[in-house]
Amino acid sequence: MSYDVFDVIIIGSGIGALVTATQLAVKGASVLVLERYIIPGGSAGYFEREGYKFDVGASMIFGFGQKGTTNLLTRALDAVNISLETIPDQVQIHYHLPNNLDVKVDRNYQTFLENITAYFPDERLGIRRFYDECWKVFNYLNSMDLLSLEEPRYLLRTFLQHPKSCLGLAKYLPVNAGDIARKYIKDPELLRFIDMECYCWSVVPADMTPMINAGMVFSDRHYGGVNYPKGGVGQIALSLVEGLEKAGGKIITSAHVTKILLEKGRAIGVKLASGDVFRASIIVSNATRWDTFGKLLTQEKMLTNENQWQQRYQKSPSFLSLHMGVKSDILTNNTECHHILLEKWEKMAELEGTIFVSIPTLLDPDLAPHGYHIIHAFTPHWLNEWDKLSQSDYEARKEAAADRIITRLEKIFPGLDASLDYLEIGTPRTHRRFLGRSDGTYGPIPRRKLPGLLGMPFNRTAVPGLYCVGDSTFPGQGLNAVAFSGFACAHRIGVDLRLG
Ligand SMILES: NC(=O)c1ccc[n+]([C@@H]2O[C@H](COP(=O)([O-])OP(=O)(O)OC[C@H]3O[C@@H](n4cnc5c(N)ncnc54)[C@H](O)[C@@H]3O)[C@@H](O)[C@H]2O)c1
Numbered sequence: 001m002s003y004d005v006f007d008v009i010i011i012g013s014g015i016g017a018l019v020t021a022t023q024l025a026v027k028g029a030s031v032l033v034l035e036r037y038i039i040p041g042g043s044a045g046y047f048e049r050e051g052y053k054f055d056v057g058a059s060m061i062f063g064f065g066q067k068g069t070t071n072l073l074t075r076a077l078d079a080v081n082i083s084l085e086t087i088p089d090q091v092q093i094h095y096h097l098p099n100n101l102d103v104k105v106d107r108n109y110q111t112f113l114e115n116i117t118a119y120f121p122d123e124r125l126g127i128r129r130f131y132d133e134c135w136k137v138f139n140y141l142n143s144m145d146l147l148s149l150e151e152p153r154y155l156l157r158t159f160l161q162h163p164k165s166c167l168g169l170a171k172y173l174p175v176n177a178g179d180i181a182r183k184y185i186k187d188p189e190l191l192r193f194i195d196m197e198c199y200c201w202s203v204v205p206a207d208m209t210p211m212i213n214a215g216m217v218f219s220d221r222h223y224g225g226v227n228y229p230k231g232g233v234g235q236i237a238l239s240l241v242e243g244l245e246k247a248g249g250k251i252i253t254s255a256h257v258t259k260i261l262l263e264k265g266r267a268i269g270v271k272l273a274s275g276d277v278f279r280a281s282i283i284v285s286n287a288t289r290w291d292t293f294g295k296l297l298t299q300e301k302m303l304t305n306e307n308q309w310q311q312r313y314q315k316s317p318s319f320l321s322l323h324m325g326v327k328s329d330i331l332t333n334n335t336e337c338h339h340i341l342l343e344k345w346e347k348m349a350e351l352e353g354t355i356f357v358s359i360p361t362l363l364d365p366d367l368a369p370h371g372y373h374i375i376h377a378f379t380p381h382w383l384n385e386w387d388k389l390s391q392s393d394y395e396a397r398k399e400a401a402a403d404r405i406i407t408r409l410e411k412i413f414p415g416l417d418a419s420l421d422y423l424e425i426g427t428p429r430t431h432r433r434f435l436g437r438s439d440g441t442y443g444p445i446p447r448r449k450l451p452g453l454l455g456m457p458f459n460r461t462a463v464p465g466l467y468c469v470g471d472s473t474f475p476g477q478g479l480n481a482v483a484f485s486g487f488a489c490a491h492r493i494g495v496d497l498r499l500g
């Protein structure tokens with residue numbers, strides 16, 4: 001048993017955690033990050049097999065722009081004097097949708113508008129108005145420093161400096177993207193396209209997707225753009241850890257926190273599976289809310305406000321992931337890095353409905369052996385389909401699911417099956433085991449239509465001394481979103497600890 005004392009202990013090392021840790025370390029706090037897995041990064045981690053370097057999650061990275069204030073990954077690395085080489089992606093997504101709706105979302109805004117308008121010429125004005133309104137939200141965000149909305153002096157200062165942006169954002173906080181889309185667009189097929197535009201990163205349709213997040217994604221892809229870190233997504237976490245250590249912070253991997261310790265109701269430390277105990281003035285959990293309040297805090301009664309939150313939000317499904325190494329000659333010259341495949345609109349949000357595809361080697365060929373590409377295909381799946389199976393049933397189910405997905409992908413990548421060199425199949429069980437996420441969930445989604453982002457909790461919790469960071473906090477899923485949550489968390493803690 002050890003009794004080291006820190007200013008801040010952070011449970012987990014996802015991007016939300018590492019942004020919090022680096023921000024606090026450069027402010028002079030003594031920070032300890034405890035990660036249960038063998039490497040940092042969480043959903044933004046990687047693994048290597050037979051010469052391939054696979055990203056655990058998708059490879060579509062926002063937040064690496066060079067201008068404005070919303071480029072939060074660039075800013076987080078800048079703060080610890082690190083810059084990462086990134087490779088611009090000219091097309092955010094190539095959609096392969098029902099009724100031969102085949103649309104590329106180009107980095108250039110006008111080109112994208114023309115691509116979609118070609119399918120819906122009667123909706124030219126509505127399309128323009130919807131996406132322009134998204135720009136309005138983005139421009140408000142991109143005009144101000146993005147810090148803790150729980151810090152009154154920051155709110156006042158920001159309001160005095162940017163009253164129009166603050167009032168504008170306050171107006172959009174309770175709004176969902178579907179409300180705005182239906183104001184301008186009538187064509188049901190086009191509204192379904194907007195649903196898919198939201199679903200493919202928020203995993204809910206437009207009516208349940210907060211307008212602030214839609215404003216970020218639908219505009220930043222044409223502003224800072226989608227940029228891939230050279231060496232793979234895992235480089236982001238490795239670089240943040242390098243910066244953390246340079247700034248005096250510490251990380252321990254293979255350190256599984258099993259309990260948050262309370263004294264007179266205040267969080268004062270953590271206990272590890274090894275029995276080791278660490279103490280700190282402040283504890284931050286990067287685990288999901290279900291894990292933090294259901295497992296790490298061993299109170300008999302769930303806190304009332306967490307209970308209320310769980311009545312509003314539920315766990316999204318997890319994913320079935322196919323990490324494939326394929327011969328490069330099956331991809332034609334104009335193949336894009338990211339694809340969405342859906343054959344029937346009504347199946348969009350169903351199990352195995354939408355297939356997401358990332359081919360990061362089109363941007364960074366060094367991630368695979370010469371002459372080969374990585375294709376990562378994933379599709380929503382629930383844990384209960386995979387739990388409590390014998391090993392042989394589990395393997396057989398994985399093979400059958402992979403066959404179904406590969407057969408469907410043959411439509412956009414003819415010859416895929418025959419060109420397979422390597423295949424690793426991840427299930428919701430894999431996500432639960434390696435990411436420590438309850439049921440392997442991708443994150444919280446509204447149970448029903450909610451007022452935009454108003455119901456998402458900030459970083460402080462009802463337990464004094466305990467904060468949360470990551471996709472269980474405002475503004476939710478996405479690397480740039482959890483980076484915001486990290487900036488906000490560190491800002492609030494910095495004020496609470498009176499750091500300079
Ligand atoms: N844009 C993309 O393509 C992309 C790709 C990957 C991930 N993502 C996003 O990343 C987001 C997740 O980031 P995040 O910061 O919320 O966290 P995360 O889930 O990625 O990381 C949490 C970390 O905490 C660790 N952990 C959990 N319980 C622990 C315990 N008890 N003790 C010690 N360690 C523990 C896990 O091992 C994991 O490393 C997701 O919302 C997803 O949208 C996006």
Ligand SMILES: CC(C)=CCC/C(C)=C/C=C\C(C)=C/C=C/C(C)=C/C=C/C=C(C)/C=C/C=C(C)/C=C/C=C(\C)CCC=C(C)C
Nearest residue numbers: 058166169170200201213216338339356357475478481484
């Ligand atoms: C002062 C007063 C009076 C009022 C204050 C009002 C105010 C200042 C409000 C401020 C609100 C703020 C600051 C909000 C900030 C919101 C942010 C930063 C939101 C960021 C969102 C980022 C998102 C949603 C990023 C998502 C990214 C992606 C791509 C996620 C995942 C993608 C996949 C899993 C799919 C990949 C797809 C394929 C095809 C492989």
